[in-house]
Amino acid sequence: xxxxxxxxxxxxxxxxxxxxxxxxxxxxxxxxxxxxxxxxxxxxxxxxxxxxxxxxxxxxxxxxxxxxxxxxxxxxxxxxxxxxxxxxxxxxxxxxxxxxxxxxxxxxxxxxxxxxxxxxxxxxxxxxxxxxxxxxxxxxxxxxxxxxxxxxxxxxxxxxxxxxxxxxxxxxxxxxxxxxxxxxxxxxxxxxxxxxxxxxxxxxxxxxxxxxxx
Numbered sequence: 001x002x003x004x005x006x007x008x009x010x011x012x013x014x015x016x017x018x019x020x021x022x023x024x025x026x027x028x029x030x031x032x033x034x035x036x037x038x039x040x041x042x043x044x045x046x047x048x049x050x051x052x053x054x055x056x057x058x059x060x061x062x063x064x065x066x067x068x069x070x071x072x073x074x075x076x077x078x079x080x081x082x083x084x085x086x087x088x089x090x091x092x093x094x095x096x097x098x099x100x101x102x103x104x105x106x107x108x109x110x111x112x113x114x115x116x117x118x119x120x121x122x123x124x125x126x127x128x129x130x131x132x133x134x135x136x137x138x139x140x141x142x143x144x145x146x147x148x149x150x151x152x153x154x155x156x157x158x159x160x161x162x163x164x165x166x167x168x169x170x171x172x173x174x175x176x177x178x179x180x181x182x183x184x185x186x187x188x189x190x191x192x193x194x195x196x197x198x199x200x201x202x203x204x205x206x207x208x209x210x211x212x213x214x
Contacts, residue, residue, distance in 0.1 A: 025051035027059050029209050034060050037183045040204040046211035047189035056081065056151055056185070057095060064149055065120045078120040080147040082129065082171070084157035092123050092153075122147070126157055130167040133174070140174075150175065150184045156191040179204045 026046055034042075044052050056079070064078035083089055094102065133140045144150075158172040175184050183206070186194070198205055 026055045026209060027051055030055060030059070033207065035063060037206055039179065039181050039183055040206040041179045041198055042183060042185045042206045043195050043198060043208035043210075044185060044187040045189070045191070045195055045208060046187075050211050052187045053092065053095070053153070056187075057092075060149065060185075061121055078147070079122070079149045079151065080144070081121070081123040081151040082126055082153060083123070084126055084154040084161065086125060088154065089123055089125055126168070126171040127165075129174070130170040133170050134167070144174075144178060148182060150178060150182055152184060152186045154188055155186040155194060156188045159191070159193055 026044055044055075046052055061079050081092060083092065129140065152171075152175055158168045162168045175186075178184055186198070188194070189211070195208065199208060
């Protein structure tokens with residue numbers, strides 16, 4: 001019965017995107033949709049190996065960076081990438097470096113994050129945002145205002161870490177608020193409760209892109 005109710009809900013939502021077919025990637029499924037996103041939530045419900053991060057780094061980010069150069073772009077930065085662990089932050093940073101930059105990191109000459117100072121692409125952990133929010137909410141709001149796109153990677157963090165981190169609501173509530181004026185892209189393979197909450201609240205939902213469930 002629960003599955004039937006969920007299917008009825010999905011069928012009733014015109015913004016609910018088709019499932020990801022076998023051998024498709026998230027980039028295939030989204031196509032050029034991202035070029036029309038103005039503000040609201042995009043839900044990418046897919047597991048490892050489906051190309052969630054690839055879509056952000058290779059499709060969205062280059063396009064957003066080029067669009068930023070246009071006269072109509074009002075934001076200082078293009079993309080803010082939020083994740084739940086420092087180890088993942090390092091992986092994403094390294095994925096965006098040139099071979100020469102990676103060599104500098106390997107030799108201990110430069111920390112990965114130093115290459116992104118002043119860049120249109122910024123990456124932070126949720127915990128860092130929560131820490132600085134507790135110190136100065138006004139400064140965090142001012143900083144976040146600079147971005148057009150916010151990536152909420154591993155967004156199951158809001159619920160899964162809540163039993164031992166009382167501050168996860170700071171990140172979740174802040175992104176809920178920002179979705180009224182920015183594009184917030186939530187990515188996870190295990191965030192059904194969160195995604196279902198956002199599906200029921202159609203107000204700021206752009207689309208949900210889902211991995212094919214065989």
